[in-house]
Amino acid sequence: GQQVMQIPQYQHVQEGEDFTTYCNSSTTLSNIQWYKQRPGGHPVFLIQLVKSGEVKKQKRLTFQFGEAKKNSSLHITATQTTDVGTYFCAGPYSGGYQKVTFGIGTKLQVIP
Amino acid sequence: DADVTQTPRNRITKTGKRIMLECSQTKGHDRMYWYRQDPGLGLRLIYYSFDVKDINKGEISDGYSVSRQAQAKFSLSLESAIPNQTALYFCATRDDRGIDGYTFGSGTRLTVV
Numbered sequence: 001g002q003q004v005m006q007i008p009q010y011q012h013v014q015e016g017e018d019f020t021t022y023c024n025s026s027t028t029l030s031n032i033q034w035y036k037q038r039p040g041g042h043p044v045f046l047i048q049l050v051k052s053g054e055v056k057k058q059k060r061l062t063f064q065f066g067e068a069k070k071n072s073s074l075h076i077t078a079t080q081t082t083d084v085g086t087y088f089c090a091g092p093y094s095g096g097y098q099k100v101t102f103g104i105g106t107k108l109q110v111i112p
Numbered sequence: 113d114a115d116v117t118q119t120p121r122n123r124i125t126k127t128g129k130r131i132m133l134e135c136s137q138t139k140g141h142d143r144m145y146w147y148r149q150d151p152g153l154g155l156r157l158i159y160y161s162f163d164v165k166d167i168n169k170g171e172i173s174d175g176y177s178v179s180r181q182a183q184a185k186f187s188l189s190l191e192s193a194i195p196n197q198t199a200l201y202f203c204a205t206r207d208d209r210g211i212d213g214y215t216f217g218s219g220t221r222l223t224v225v
Contacts, residue, residue, distance in 0.1 A: 009152075033213045042202060043155070045213030088154065090213075099145075099170075100214075104154035 004029075004091045006103030014111050019076040021106035023089035030092055032072045033100065034063060038085040046074075079110045115139050118203050118217035125193050125224055133188045133220045135203030142208055144186040146170075146178060149200040149219075158201075161186055193224040 005024045013019050023032065031050045035043040047056055049065035049072060056063045062075045076083055086107045090100040116137045125131050137144065146158040157170030159178040167178060175197060177189045190197055200221050204214040 031210075035213065042216040042219050043214070045215065048211070048213055099157065099160060101157075102147075102155040104152060 004032075004089055004101055004103045006089055006106060008106055009104060010107050010109070012109045012111060013079050015081060016078050019079050019083070019108055021074050021087050021089075021108075023072045023074075023091075023103050025070050025091055028069045029072075030069075032065060032069075033090045034072075034074055035088040035090065035102075036085050037088065037105070041085075043088060076108075079108070081110050081112055084108060084110050114218065115215050116203055116205055116217035118201075118220050120220060121218065122221045123223070125222070127194055127224055129193050131190045131193055131222070133190075133201055133203075133222070134185070135187060135217055136185050137203075137205045137215070137217075138184065139205050139207070139215060140183075141205040142183060143206050144180070145204045145206070145214065146176075146186070146188045147202045147204060147216075148172065149202060155202065158188065190222075190224075193222075195224045198222060198224050 007022050031048055033048045034046040036046055037043045047063050052069050053067045054065040060077045064073045074087055086105040088105045089103045093099045093101055119134045142163045145160045147155045148158055149155050156172050158172055158176050159170050161167050161180045164180050179187050200219050202219050203217040206214045
């Protein structure tokens, strides 16, 4: 079945450094979603990207959708300890826009 | 109150026991989902339902069953629990138009001993 591959699996950064996680698919995605899960918490929806080449910002977070709609990235500028958590991307199953497959996530640790 | 409520939050059960995890939502969405989360494996879809009369298997449905009692309620059962079903279970819902993402419940941490 379709999969979305996410890298890196773990990332430790010093507070104030930037962070980027990448999501890749072997097939074209109609859209891609990003979620954040705090330690001990549940995934929380951050954003959905739909258009080729789309870039969206939420404060220090920048989300990009590749021109070919096969990859996406989440970039955090000047990380803070509140950014700690696991970031997941999710893409729709082939032919089923209401089911998604999740990447394994990138666990971000921010060192104060 | 939370949009998606899961009970119980934590449960320890013995191998071979039947256990039910419950989920209710106040979003008014037709679409509901059960996911399982394991370290290093991400979130995997167990079952999903697009309305009360529509139940579908996900990628890892073996050993599980579901019941959609009403639009707002979707329960997951483990007919005969086994240790490798120890995991964190999430219920989720999503609007029919697919404009927003999933809304997840707080999860049920299940341990099978």
